Amino acid sequence: MTDRQKQQIKALRRKGWSYSAIADELALSPNTVKSCHRRSGGNSVFGDLCRNCGRPIAQNPCTRERHFCSNYCRQEWWNSNRDQVQHRDSRTVECAYCGRTFTAHGKRPRKYCSHACYAADRGG
Numbered sequence: 001m002t003d004r005q006k007q008q009i010k011a012l013r014r015k016g017w018s019y020s021a022i023a024d025e026l027a028l029s030p031n032t033v034k035s036c037h038r039r040s041g042g043n044s045v046f047g048d049l050c051r052n053c054g055r056p057i058a059q060n061p062c063t064r065e066r067h068f069c070s071n072y073c074r075q076e077w078w079n080s081n082r083d084q085v086q087h088r089d090s091r092t093v094e095c096a097y098c099g100r101t102f103t104a105h106g107k108r109p110r111k112y113c114s115h116a117c118y119a120a121d122r123g124g
């Protein structure tokens with residue numbers, strides 16, 4: 001099955017088409033269409049629960065698995081769990097001015113825990 005076909009299946013399902021109707025339309029076997037939708041477990045499109053609010057998420061197994069019901073919930077969850085989330089390139093750095101340790105993310109090197117320390121150190 002090609003990505004284009006997956007897209008078409010997704011679009012038609014959204015319009016409320018049945019699997020067999022989609023299969024006819026795209027010249028695929030109904031089993032192919034169904035298996036695409038069944039891949040991430042169960043025959044329900046509501047698989048996982050939203051990590052933030054706990055509501056069931058309308059999963060589309062043809063696409064990447066979703067963990068949140070909405071962008072809003074994802075944003076909220078990330079904001080409140082930022083400290084617990086392991087960043088791929090996070091590391092503990094000691095502030096060059098006050099000596100406090102802090103976690104730095106990303107590739108840019110950081111020497112100071114805050115802008116205040118940066119300014120204080122530079123200012124002498």
Ligand SMILES: [Zn+2]
Pocket residue numbers: 050051052053054055068069070073
């Ligand atoms: Zn949610």
Ligand SMILES: [Zn+2]
Pocket residue numbers: 095096097098099100112113114117
């Ligand atoms: Zn500092």
